[in-house]
Amino acid sequence: MRPNMISGFLMVLIGAAFTLAVMFGLDYCQTAKPMKCFWMIRAEVGVGLMILLSGIAMKFVHVKTALGLQIANVMMGGMIVALATVLIGPCIKPQMICNHWTQSLLIIMGVAVMLIAAADAWRLSKVEE
C-alpha cells in the first residue's frame, strides 16, 4: 500500500468521526434564537468536513503533496481549537454544558488532530518517492 493511502484512510476516518461526533454527540444550547455555541458547532462541522475531504484527496496525489495536505491538517486541528476558544467559543457561563463539556472536548479533539497529523506528516516526510 502506498504511504499516502494510509494517511488518506487515517484522515478520512478522523474527519468523519470528528464531524459525526460534533453533529450528533456534542451538546449545545438548543433555543429558539441560536446562541454562540450553535454557530461554534456549525463551524466545527465545516472543519471536520475539510479534514475528511483532505483525506480523500490524499489517496490520489503524490506523497509530497499528501505531506502538504497533512501539514494543512495540523493547521485544521489548530482551527478546531481556535473556533472553540478565541474565534467563536461557547456560551459564557462556566456551568453551561456547552462551556464545561463541549468546548473542552473540542479543544482536546483539536489538539489530537494536530498531533496525529503532525506525526503522520513526519512519517510522510521520511518516505522516498
Add this chain to the structure above:
Amino acid sequence: MKPLSIRVLAWANLSQKTFRTLALAFIVAIFSFMLYVGSMVSVNLNNGIESLSARLGADLLVVPQGEGKKIESVLLRANPSNFYLPDTLLREVRQLPGVEKASAQLFLASLEAQCCTVKVQLIGLDQKSDFVVTPWMRQSFDRDLQDGEVIVGDYIFGAIGDNIKFFNHELKIVSRLAPTGMGFDSSVFMNMNTLRELAKTAMPDRVEEINHSHSAILVRVKQGVDPISISDQLLDRLGLGADVNFVFASNMMSDTADKLRSITTFLYGLAGGLWVIAAAIMFIVFAFAFNERQKEFATLRALGASKAKVIRLVLTESFMTSAMGTAVGVLFGVLVMSLFTVSISKTIGLPYLAPTVAETVQVAVLTFIAGLVTCPLASIQTIWRISRRDIYTSLREGEA
C-alpha cells in the same frame, strides 16, 4: 553535514522506523496520561477534603426528616435543594446544654431554564450568629451583607459590581469567594431578608411557611461534648414527632475519606497496571528489534564503536521514544485536567479543589520521570545481550 554523534544516529534510527517509534511512544503516552490524570484527581480530591474539613466548622447539622442526603448534596456536590423546618427549632437547639454555637441557614434553589442556565443554590445566612460561612467570607468581604447584595461562589458568572438576576430580582455582586471545591462554589450567599424576598416570587404559595422557617441548623458543640448527646437531648425534648434528621460532620468526613480512598486506589491501580503492560510491550518489541538489529550493532562495533557506545545508542533511542510519549501524555493530561475540572467534580460528586501551580508542576515532573524510565528499563535485556555478544558471532549468525 552534522557530525555523527550518538544522538544524531539514534534519531536517524528512530526516523527510519517511524511507525514503530510512534506506536511505542503512543503506549508510553497512554501510561503517562493515566498516571498524570490519576495523580491529579487524587491530589484534587485531597485538596477538596482538606477544604471541607477547614470550612465545615459545625459538628452537627439539623435538617428536616429525610433530608440528610440532600444537605450532603448541597455541601458536597452542589445539587440545589429546597427544604424547610420551623424556625422555633433554632431556639430549642440553642437552649441545649453542650451547644456552644448554633446558626440557621435558609435555602432556595434557583430555576433551571432548559439547557442554558443552571440551577444554583441560594443560601440565606444569619450573619449575626453564623460561624460557618461568614468567617471565611470575611477574607474577601469585611462587612455584613445588605439587602439586595450577594456574594457568589467561584463557578457563578459575573464580576464584582455586576447585577445578577434571580426570580426577577436584580441583586448586586459585592464579592466572589475563592474556590472551595465544595457545593459552595455553585452557591450564592445573601442575608435572610433578601432570600425571603426572592422566595415571595419563587414560591408565592409557601411565603408564610418560608417566613417562619430555616433549612438547616448548624451546631457547634462545646469541647468534650459528643454531638450524639445533643441529638439525643433534642429528640428527648421534642419527642418522636420532631421530624428532624441529624447529619454528623465526623460521619460525613469519614464517608468522604472512604470514597476518596477507593477512588485513589482504583486510579493508581489502573496506572500501575498500564505501566506493567507498557513495560511488557516495550520489552517484547525491544527483544525482537535486537534480533533484527544484531548485524547493525556488530557493524557499528566493527567500524570502531565500543560496546559502551552501542549501549548508549540503544539507551538514547529508548529515552527519545519515552520522552516523545511522555511529553504527549502529560500534555494531554494537563489539558484534560484543566478543561474538565467542572465535569470531573460533578461526576465524582466529592469535594474537588483544583491544585496550586506548584502541585501541578510537581505531579507533571514526577509523571515525566516515571514515563521517561519506561523504555530504558524495558531495554535492559537488550543492553545485556549486546554486552555479551562478540562481533564475529553476530555478523556470521544466520549464515549457512
